Amino acid sequence: MSSELSRVYDPKAHEERLGAWWEAQGFFQPETQAQLGQLDPEKPPFVIPMPPPNVTGALHLGHAIMDAVEDFLVRAKRQQGYPALWIPGTDHAGIATQSIVERFLEESGSSRQAIGRAAFEQEVWSWKEEYHGRISGQQRRLGISCDWQRERFTLDPNLSRAVRTSFVRLYEEGLIYRGDYLVNWSPKLQTAVSDLEVEYEEMEGTLYTFKYRLQGSDDYIPVATTRPETVLGDTGLAVHPDDERYGPLAGRHVLVPLQDRPIPVVADDAVDLSFGTGAFKITPGHDHTDYEVGQRHGLPCLAIFDRNAHLNETTGKFAGLSREEGRVQIWADMEAQGLTLKTEPHTVRVPRSQRSGEIIEPMISTQWFVKMEEMAQRAKEAVETGQIEIVPSSFAKVYFHWLDNIRDWCISRQLWWGHRIPVWYGPDGHMFCAMDAEEAHARAQCHYGAPTRLEQDADVLDTWYSSGLWPFSILGWPEQTEDYARYYPASVLETGYDILFFWVARMIMLGLKLTGQVPFRTVYLHGLVRAEDGKKMSKSEDNAVDPLDVILEYGADALRFALLTGISPGNDLTVQTSRFENNRNFANKVWNAFRFLRFHAEGRTLPLTQPENVFLTTYALPAPELLTLADRWILARLAKVTRDAEGLLAAWQIGEMGKSLYDFIWHELCDWYVEAAKITLRGAESEKAQATVQVLAHVLGQSMRYLHPYLPFLTEAIWQELPSLPSVIPTIMLARWGDISAAVDSQALTDFGLLQKIVRAIRNLRAEYKIDPGLRLKVQMTCQSRPALLTANQGLLAALARLDASESRFGLGWAKPDRCITLTVEEVTIYFPWTGVLDMEAEKQRLQAQSDDLQGQLQRVRQLLANTSFVSRAPAEVVTREREKSVKLEWESHQIKQRLQEIQG
Secondary structure (H helix, E strand, O other): OOOOOOOOOOHHHOHHHHHHHHHHHOOOOHHHHHHHOOOOOOOOOEEEEOOOOEOOOOOOHHHHHHHHHHHHHHHHHHHOOOOEEEEOEEEOOHHHHHHHHHHHHHHOOOOHHHHOHHHHHHHHHHHHHHHHHHHHHHHHHHOOOOOHHHOEEOOOHHHHHHHHHHHHHHHHOOOEEEEEEEEEEEOOOOEEEOHHHEEEEEEEEEEEEEEEEEOOOOOEEEEEEOOHHHHHHOOEEEEOOOOOOOHHHOOOEEEEOOOOEEEEEEEOOOOOOOOOOOEEEEOOOOOHHHHHHHHHHOOOOOOOEOOOOEEOHHHHHHOOOEHHHHHHHHHHHHHHOOOEEEEEEEEEEEEEEOOOOOEOEEEEEEEEEEOOHHHHHHHHHHHHOOOOEEEOOHHHHHHHHHHHOOOOEEOEEOOOOOOEOOEEEOOOOOEEEOOOHHHHHHHHHHHHOOOOOOEEOOOEEOHHHHHOOHHHHOOOOOOOOHHHHHHOOEEEEEEEHHHHHHHHHHHHHHHHHHHOOOOEEEEEEEOOEEOOOOOEOOOOOOOOOOHHHHHHHHOHHHHHHHHHHOOOOOOOEEOOHHHHHHHHHHHHHHHHHHHHHHHHHOOOOOOEOOOOOHHHOOEOOOOHHHOOHHHHHHHHHHHHHHHHHHHHHHOOOHHHHHHHHHHHHHHHHHHHHHHHHHHHOOOOOOHHHHHHHHHHHHHHHHHHHHHOOOOHHHHHHHHHHOOOHHHHOOOHHHOOOOOOOOOOOHHHHHHHHHHHHHHHHHHHHHHHOOOOOOOOEOOEEEEOOOHHHHHHOHHHHHHHHOEOOOOOEEEOOOOOOOOEEEEEEOOEEEEEEOOOOOOHHHHHHHHHHHHHHHHHHHHHHHHHHHOHHHHHHOOHHHHHHHHHHHHHHHHHHHHHHHHHHHHHO
16 A cells, blocks of 8 residues: 555556556456456356457547447456456458558559559558557557457458358358449449448539430430439330320330430339439449349340449440540530430439548449348347347347348459458369368369369458458357357447448348357447537548547546446437546546545554455445444445446446446535545544444445446556455456345435435525625524434534534524524425624615516516417417416516515514
């Protein structure tokens, strides 16, 4: 125990030191819990697989909230005696990481094509090593208690083996196939991207209306589009079968503008009669909806754009033009031929790549796909039957909707960084899917009858494919390792609601398919972290806050507590700097309560309990007869708050649990109880003083256990300085939470609650009448039902309300003095003689002015409510609000008049 403690809690003096000590001692590992005998043998493992952050740079507060929530859950479960395992790791993030390294090469005058695939991969590995260190350094400074010895990376050899194993199995079952399909093509990244990696932006555009001439006729069908450049890729014109204007034309042919190529008119229910002219041009090769219509009617797909999203050679003179240039030129040529009708402003939804920001071009491309229908159905049933719980439950509907409308998953990417597709091609194009090149060549030799040169598929797998295996690949799957047998399935998958489809649904589908089990029991979805202006916090918005900057100024605990008490499942959190400052002040408040205990515990013996499990050891409580009312009250409040805390945790209300502990520790323990304890501790040698120190030690020690998952560094720093306990329980991290079945002393809550109300009433009177805070007031209190409560606690009341104890009266039978103010608190009447304390003339003037103002407001509201036109025409909520205002003003006016009467006596 240190001889001196700083007056102000300094996070810099404790955080890095304690973090390194925790890790060195192995406290983050469930094996250490077992070796020390801390575990409850009846409790199963509690496991969280960390959502692996991308190795694309430093983390921001959006990542910090995820780490804080998961660390909270792991620390809480560890303290409750569960074998707690939190496995950390990082994701190679194919598109994102490759894009960053390519930009780096471009800035240095090079490119990945110039240096070749092998050298480029080495460049990316170097990037990964640098930024992995930054990420893990940030996480350690935040104090997260994951098992760093089990850290994983999605390109680790064992995880790569899991990826290849899963691919081969699904391929052999016919669930992975290669084919031509319409995909979202990123011209800048030169790769296909997932539907989920496309973000839509509303922009002001133009709606172009033009003529589609009927073959063999001078008539035409008017058609509207926002992309006239795609007209050269049209292979059909769709009309609604119920459209009296164009429906009868189904089966006829029209001529593509500028080409006079005949295409059929088809009838389809997908046509939206409210858009444009009610007739739709169909470009199956460059629009997802058109592709589906084209499939239904057997329309061919024409590709008119190259991989750079420039018009290709099939478009003749327009070849080489960008989409924007082609739009202008094609419309001009149509105008010259008299085919245009009009243009008008129109809001369009533009698809953009989430990674690079450029406009996506739907294109037909040869890609690898996973069949999703069967796996999606099983994933849906897992939630419907309760095998997996989604928190909050409202997101289950969103999850079901996506699964019900799922399309096959495009899993190939035209990148160099990632898991290479484990397929090799023979000279005749025959495919060999295998675990490695050696196995592929062995199969090729059997197929061709001789050794044959093979080429591996150049594409890599979508990052979400490998991360979809994360809950079981990190435990050693496909091998039947001890970790896999003990820790799979995981208990909780905690992540942001924005990747429910990117990642969560895919983990569920792949987990069920490949392991036969759900990958986790609960999905906890936190909200997004938003900047003070309400925008989503992200690197692309340039509003991301580095957690280290916050930690350096306010401390890791202040940051964690702001994040954890600001959340509720599924709701966004707006970060405000004032929260960090307030939590730093809270840490100081707790620290000084501990210093108060340390001062009064000096030279005393604080006995400990001796439970069966040593990690349940607490400070023993004194005999009941030695307890003051304040002692009984704080013990009752502790029992209530800890019971509520465990209930809130079970209901996933982490933020509410933190707020409850905050209010209890700051406002009840530090403000009310410590102040009450000072009165008892004036008699330092008394038995009651010893009892109060024991109660304070017990309550503070138990409070720190429950506060630990929120503020791990502060609580550990206090724990290490407590008398005796650290020699029994080496770290608060393993200190078990207490028994919540103890009865709550309701009488103590009622009695002390009444004293609190009396004190607050007198404090409010002081504030209202602007009485000097240092002046001790003379009052008379009378209570017919419980006079003994007042007389027994007159010292406490005098100290907390700053009363003159020698001149005040408490109990029964006090007559109302002349010239006084009367306060009523439940059954207690308080008389405050104001002679010599208040300037009554000035007070009369103040109250009269206040009364006049209230009367004026009340008259205006009454006139408004008397106006039948207002009452009948105004919205109901407005009328209700005015009536409520009237009642409130009447009550306030009555109170002021009463005070004036008392003063005028």
